Amino acid sequence: MRRLSLDPRQLLLRIVLAVSLLLSLASCSPYGSLSIGTSFNLGGGMYVTPSIGVGGFL
Amino acid sequence: MSRSVRSNPAFPRLLLPALAACLLAACSTTLPTLPPLSDSGIEHPGKIVWHDLVTPDPSRAKAFYGALLGWTFEQLSDGYWLARNDGIAVAGIAALNSSQGLAHWLAHMSVPDVDAATDLARSEGGEILLKPFELPGRGRVAVIRDPQGAAFALLRTRGGDPVDGEPLLNGWLWNEIWTRAPDQGVPFYRTLTGLRSDRRQVDGIDYRYLAEGESPRFGLIDKPGPELANSWVSYIRVDDARVAAATVPALGGKVLLGPRPALRDSTVAVITDPNGAGLVLQEWNP
Numbered sequence: 001m002r003r004l005s006l007d008p009r010q011l012l013l014r015i016v017l018a019v020s021l022l023l024s025l026a027s028c029s030p031y032g033s034l035s036i037g038t039s040f041n042l043g044g045g046m047y048v049t050p051s052i053g054v055g056g057f058l
Numbered sequence: 059m060s061r062s063v064r065s066n067p068a069f070p071r072l073l074l075p076a077l078a079a080c081l082l083a084a085c086s087t088t089l090p091t092l093p094p095l096s097d098s099g100i101e102h103p104g105k106i107v108w109h110d111l112v113t114p115d116p117s118r119a120k121a122f123y124g125a126l127l128g129w130t131f132e133q134l135s136d137g138y139w140l141a142r143n144d145g146i147a148v149a150g151i152a153a154l155n156s157s158q159g160l161a162h163w164l165a166h167m168s169v170p171d172v173d174a175a176t177d178l179a180r181s182e183g184g185e186i187l188l189k190p191f192e193l194p195g196r197g198r199v200a201v202i203r204d205p206q207g208a209a210f211a212l213l214r215t216r217g218g219d220p221v222d223g224e225p226l227l228n229g230w231l232w233n234e235i236w237t238r239a240p241d242q243g244v245p246f247y248r249t250l251t252g253l254r255s256d257r258r259q260v261d262g263i264d265y266r267y268l269a270e271g272e273s274p275r276f277g278l279i280d281k282p283g284p285e286l287a288n289s290w291v292s293y294i295r296v297d298d299a300r301v302a303a304a305t306v307p308a309l310g311g312k313v314l315l316g317p318r319p320a321l322r323d324s325t326v327a328v329i330t331d332p333n334g335a336g337l338v339l340q341e342w343n344p
Contacts, residue, residue: 029154032153046314047283048320
């Protein structure tokens with residue numbers, strides 16, 4: 001196995017580059033990592049239920 | 059100074075944690091600072107007080123909602139935009155890190171203690187999707203899934219919850235849980251919020267909802283499609299549902315259920331935005 005032999009300044013440069021890359025990939029959105037995992041799309045369509053739209057008139 | 063890296067065993071062990079810490083620190087300092095929802099000082103446990111759209115494509119979402127509802131947008135961070143309706147903050151657009159993520163409207167429910175509510179939700183069969191965290195300026199937030207699978211956020215607002223008022227045009231009108239078993243969903247939310255559950259006959263329909271005193275907060279209905287996952291669904295008040303729905307396809311969205319006489323006299327449309335987030339457009343004339 002080849003041994004890494006880096007000058008500390010070179011190592012520091014690589015770390016800075018890696019952090020910069022990670023920062024550019026991260027959106028820093030409050031929900032960036034959220035995975036709800038369900039889709040609202042339907043294959044078979046929707047059917048009319050009379051209760052849709054009632055709530056706004058309570 | 060020319061020692062090999064491998065000769066110092068601390069480097070490999072420290073490198074990844076250091077990178078992770080740098081990223082975490084950077085993100086925590088660049089999370090958006092949001093304006094407070096209100097300075098009312100009043101809490102309304104169980105009330106839906108905010109909505110964020112989590113989406114893999116914020117640009118497309120902004121174009122859609124801007125054209126459909128006239129919303130304008132202010133960028134607060136790399137991954138978060140504040141949407142305004144006639145100048146009033148109405149929603150947030152939050153980027154997902156993954157371009158493959160599914161878009162979703164995330165209703166935020168007021169609770170007095172997010173950490174306690176999260177623990178309670180877990181003990182009642184819910185699932186924690188995002189552990190409690192501080193959102194600068196806004197308050198403490200967590201995202202959970204109810205025992206039937208519908209995802210929503212818990213929020214302890216800083217400064218208080220918005221006071222009740224008449225829903226604005228192109229603003230939020232109502233919130234519901236669409237589920238295959240509405241009655242089974244009620245106990246979880248009653249326990250979580252302390253709200254009372256009630257039923258009301260409206261046009262011959264037995265409608266289930268939870269209320270704070272005499273103020274209805276959200277409802278539960280049978281989902282209008284067997285393939286639809288149990289979901290929280292939010293309604294937006296529009297001036298003309300037929301006109302609004304007719305513009306949706308040209309903007310890249312889909313009309314899942316268009317206005318029709320059998321559905322509140324053609325005043326309701328169920329749509330998805332270009333990235334698949336669902337919502338309902340409804341006329342409302344009290």
